[in-house]
Amino acid sequence: MNKIKNEPKKIVNSFKYAISGIITGFKEERNMKIHILAVVIVVILGIVLKISKTEWIICLILFGVVISAELFNTAIETVVDIAMPEINEKARIAKDVSAGAVLIQAIISAIIGIIIFAPKIVSAFTNLI
DSSP states (O other): HHHHHHHHHHHHHHHHHHHHHHHHHHHHHHHHHHHHHHHHHHHHHHHHTTOOOHHHHHHHHHHHHHHHHHHHHHHHHHHHHHHSSOOOOOHHHHHHHHHHHHHHHHHHHHHHHHHHHHHHHHHHHHHHO
C-alpha cells in the first residue's frame, strides 16, 4: 500500500529531475543555446511563411532530436570527465564521437530545414518584387 501511495511523488520527482537536466544543459552548454536560438528562428520563420502541418511535425521532430542529442552529449561528456579526469585517448574518442553525433543531427536538420524553407523564402521574395 505504501508503495502505491509514494508512486505519484516519484513520478513528479522524475519530471522535476528531467526539467532540471534540461535547464542545466541550457545554462552550461554554449551549443545548447545555439540550438535553442535555431529553434526560435525556425518557429518564427514557420509562422511567417505559414508552413504546413506536416512541415511543423517534421520541424518539431527535428527540434527534439537535436536537443536530445545535445543533452546526451552533455551527459556523456560529464560522465567521461568524472570517470577519467586525466587525459586519456579513449575518453577523448568517446567525447569526440558523442559531439560528432550531435553535429550530424544538426547538419541533417539544417538540410531538411533548407528543403522546407528555401522554396517558401524564394516565393516570398519573388512576390515582393
